[in-house]
Amino acid sequence: MFFSIAFCLSFSRLASASISISDPSDVIPPSLWAADNAIVPNYNVTDLSVQPSPIISVYNFEGNSTAIDHKSFSTLENETSVLLVANGAELNLSYVNVLKEGYYSDLLTSSFWGFNAAINVANASTAYFDHLNVTTHNGAANIYAYGTGTVVYVDNAWLYSSGPVSHGVYASGNGTVYASHVQQYSGGRRSSSFSGDSPAGYVHISDSVAHAAGVGSASFYALGEIYADNVVSISENGPVIFMDGAQKAYLTNCDATAGLLGGVAIFSSMVRESGAILSLTSSKITTTGDTLPGLWFGNIIIDVSLNDTELVTSSGILVVSNFSQITQDFNHYADYSEQPNLSPAEVYVTVAESDLVGDIVAYNGSSISWSLNSHSNWTGTAYSGYGDAYFDVYLDASSLWTLTNTTTVRNFTSEDSTLSNIYSNGFDLYYNKSATGHAYLNGQTISLNGGGSAISSS
Numbered sequence: 001m002f003f004s005i006a007f008c009l010s011f012s013r014l015a016s017a018s019i020s021i022s023d024p025s026d027v028i029p030p031s032l033w034a035a036d037n038a039i040v041p042n043y044n045v046t047d048l049s050v051q052p053s054p055i056i057s058v059y060n061f062e063g064n065s066t067a068i069d070h071k072s073f074s075t076l077e078n079e080t081s082v083l084l085v086a087n088g089a090e091l092n093l094s095y096v097n098v099l100k101e102g103y104y105s106d107l108l109t110s111s112f113w114g115f116n117a118a119i120n121v122a123n124a125s126t127a128y129f130d131h132l133n134v135t136t137h138n139g140a141a142n143i144y145a146y147g148t149g150t151v152v153y154v155d156n157a158w159l160y161s162s163g164p165v166s167h168g169v170y171a172s173g174n175g176t177v178y179a180s181h182v183q184q185y186s187g188g189r190r191s192s193s194f195s196g197d198s199p200a201g202y203v204h205i206s207d208s209v210a211h212a213a214g215v216g217s218a219s220f221y222a223l224g225e226i227y228a229d230n231v232v233s234i235s236e237n238g239p240v241i242f243m244d245g246a247q248k249a250y251l252t253n254c255d256a257t258a259g260l261l262g263g264v265a266i267f268s269s270m271v272r273e274s275g276a277i278l279s280l281t282s283s284k285i286t287t288t289g290d291t292l293p294g295l296w297f298g299n300i301i302i303d304v305s306l307n308d309t310e311l312v313t314s315s316g317i318l319v320v321s322n323f324s325q326i327t328q329d330f331n332h333y334a335d336y337s338e339q340p341n342l343s344p345a346e347v348y349v350t351v352a353e354s355d356l357v358g359d360i361v362a363y364n365g366s367s368i369s370w371s372l373n374s375h376s377n378w379t380g381t382a383y384s385g386y387g388d389a390y391f392d393v394y395l396d397a398s399s400l401w402t403l404t405n406t407t408t409v410r411n412f413t414s415e416d417s418t419l420s421n422i423y424s425n426g427f428d429l430y431y432n433k434s435a436t437g438h439a440y441l442n443g444q445t446i447s448l449n450g451g452g453s454a455i456s457s458s
């Protein structure tokens with residue numbers, strides 16, 4: 001499918017124009033592989049702590065250095081990679097086509113350990129791929145990188161997959177990938193475009209286009225670190241970013257659309273973790289549907305930076321901070337009955353050079369700290385979705401807040417103590433006098449522009 005965006009791939013956002021971008025699903029229609037894409041993978045499988053061996057593949061490169069150009073490789077075998085690069089090997093491929101068909105039997109060996117991946121690069125091996133075409137069906141990752149010291153460099157790649165657990169680029173076990181000029185499409189479930197996995201994958205993507213269609217498929221799955229620069233992406237049935245635990249994701253000059261759960265869906269799948277980082281610079285996240293928030297967080301403590309960034313939602317909700325998480329179904333916000341390790345989310349957002357329209361919503365003991373800096377503007381309110389909700393709002397003197405409803409915050413701090421940086425629209429702002437952030441307001445009632453007042457609530 002073509003997706004039309006108000007963005008120019010290699011140019012600044014100022015040169016905005018509506019253009020159409022194609023992805024590999026324009027060449028191989030997903031309708032040809034609809035049954036493959038409808039398969040629901042069985043994820044109720046036992047975890048394995050070590051990579052099983054041997055990994056089966058048709059072409060093995062182990063412990064040597066090889067360069068190949070202008071060739072095609074393929075297999076139709078189940079549970080079999082086309083190319084395996086292992087044990088300190090180096091493989092360079094230039095103008096090479098790889099076609100992989102054949103099923104996976106077990107999610108963990110296939111997805112996590114790369115048993116059915118078209119190209120598996122493992123154990124301190126290095127690969128340089130340019131002008132690569134990898135097409136997979138029946139559930140197989142395109143490029144899989146595993147293990148400390150494994151580094152895969154990709155420049156100019158066309159990556160197509162159908163079937164479940166068919167990630168475009170997947171780095172696991174401390175593996176690293178640098179990929180540029182990639183066009184990616186995945187049609188199956190749990191098939192994120194660019195993924196890291198346990199204990200960490202280091203995924204660097206630039207100047208690329210990604211389209212993931214299946215449920216549970218994000219543009220970026222952060223387990224480890226994601227660095228994206230100039231990526232245009234759509235996740236039809238997933239967020240732009242899934243992140244599980246204290247991981248890091250940095251997006252710069254990206255234009256990304258999400259169709260399920262939220263613009264990002266960031267959580268801890270076990271006990272709540274702290275130290276997660278989300279940084280969006282000169283980027284735009286759009287969510288489709290009437291209910292999707294721009295950014296969604298559950299059971300996590302995270303620092304978020306929005307710098308020169310747009311969040312476009314039709315829900316009117318910029319941020320949700322919830323007592324919740326995302327299960328392996330990857331399709332709903334789970335409650336305590338599904339995951340008893342839950343704690344409230346604590347979300348610390350620092351906004352700079354951004355103009356944001358919409359509300360921030362916290363649930364059930366969760367909090368949002370919302371700091372507006374460097375000529376930022378916020379039009380919206382903060383409210384509880386359910387139960388106790390805590391909001392700490394900071395405004396520097398160059399930033400403006402336009403209220404859209406009566407709003408109650410915990411700490412309220414304004415660099416401009418006359419509060420001329422608030423336009424009230426006739427609504428009142430209640431602040432908690434005993435919260436430490438605004439001792440200077442001293443319990444006074446201050447008249448705001450537009451008819452409302454800032455009033456001490458205690």
Ligand SMILES: *[C@@H]1O[C@H](CO)[C@@H](O)[C@H](O)[C@H]1NC(C)=O
Binds near residue numbers: 040041042043044
């Ligand atoms: C996995 O197990 C859960 C809980 O037992 C169940 O609800 C779910 O349907 C199962 N999923 C699959 C794909 O078998």
Ligand SMILES: *[C@@H]1O[C@H](CO)[C@@H](O)[C@H](O)[C@H]1NC(C)=O
Binds near residue numbers: 087
């Ligand atoms: C990687 O190394 C581990 C540990 O030595 C070994 O068990 C595994 O089979 C190796 N993987 C490959 C693909 O050679």
Ligand SMILES: *[C@@H]1O[C@H](CO)[C@@H](O)[C@H](O)[C@H]1NC(C)=O
Binds near residue numbers: 066091092
């Ligand atoms: C593979 O490509 C890298 C980077 O261009 C180069 O340094 C290396 O020598 C190449 N290896 C082979 C076997 O050609």
Ligand SMILES: *[C@@H]1O[C@H](CO)[C@@H](O)[C@H](O)[C@H]1NC(C)=O
Binds near residue numbers: 061062064065066067
């Ligand atoms: C590396 O090993 C593979 C598998 O034995 C072989 O096909 C390839 O030619 C070897 N590369 C070099 C440069 O000898």
Ligand SMILES: *[C@@H]1O[C@H](CO)[C@@H](O)[C@H](O)[C@H]1NC(C)=O
Binds near residue numbers: 103
């Ligand atoms: C591959 O897996 C499919 C689906 O499980 C099965 O129908 C087929 O017989 C298998 N092929 C081989 C060669 O084992």
Ligand SMILES: *[C@@H]1O[C@H](CO)[C@@H](O)[C@H](O)[C@H]1NC(C)=O
Binds near residue numbers: 098158
């Ligand atoms: C990549 O290969 C597939 C078939 O394996 C083909 O349909 C597709 O057109 C190729 N893509 C490009 C860009 O050549």
Ligand SMILES: *[C@@H]1O[C@H](CO)[C@@H](O)[C@H](O)[C@H]1NC(C)=O
Binds near residue numbers: 147148173174
């Ligand atoms: C990943 O790195 C950690 C920390 O250095 C190490 O303990 C672990 O063995 C590494 N895993 C692999 C698969 O290389």
Ligand SMILES: *[C@@H]1O[C@H](CO)[C@@H](O)[C@H](O)[C@H]1NC(C)=O
Binds near residue numbers: 281305307308352374
């Ligand atoms: C915002 O991004 C610009 C450009 O990358 C950078 O120079 C600036 O320091 C960033 N500002 C903040 C507050 O992070």
Ligand SMILES: *[C@@H]1O[C@H](CO)[C@@H](O)[C@H](O)[C@H]1NC(C)=O
Binds near residue numbers: 320385
């Ligand atoms: C919030 O979390 C609860 C579970 O605690 C869940 O039922 C609800 O759907 C979630 N709502 C949102 C918008 O995240």
Ligand SMILES: *[C@@H]1O[C@H](CO)[C@@H](O)[C@H](O)[C@H]1NC(C)=O
Binds near residue numbers: 353354355375376400
């Ligand atoms: C915020 O609004 C002010 C006044 O309307 C405007 O000058 C400024 O450019 C806006 N900031 C952003 C980031 O759009």
Ligand SMILES: *[C@@H]1O[C@H](CO)[C@@H](O)[C@H](O)[C@H]1NC(C)=O
Binds near residue numbers: 383405406
């Ligand atoms: C303002 O908040 C109140 C109470 O939560 C709600 O009933 C009302 O619909 C809101 N008004 C607007 C304009 O959103």
Ligand SMILES: *[C@@H]1O[C@H](CO)[C@@H](O)[C@H](O)[C@H]1NC(C)=O
Binds near residue numbers: 392410436438
């Ligand atoms: C915000 O309020 C809470 C509760 O009063 C307090 O613990 C915290 O230190 C305050 N933060 C700031 C920045 O004042």
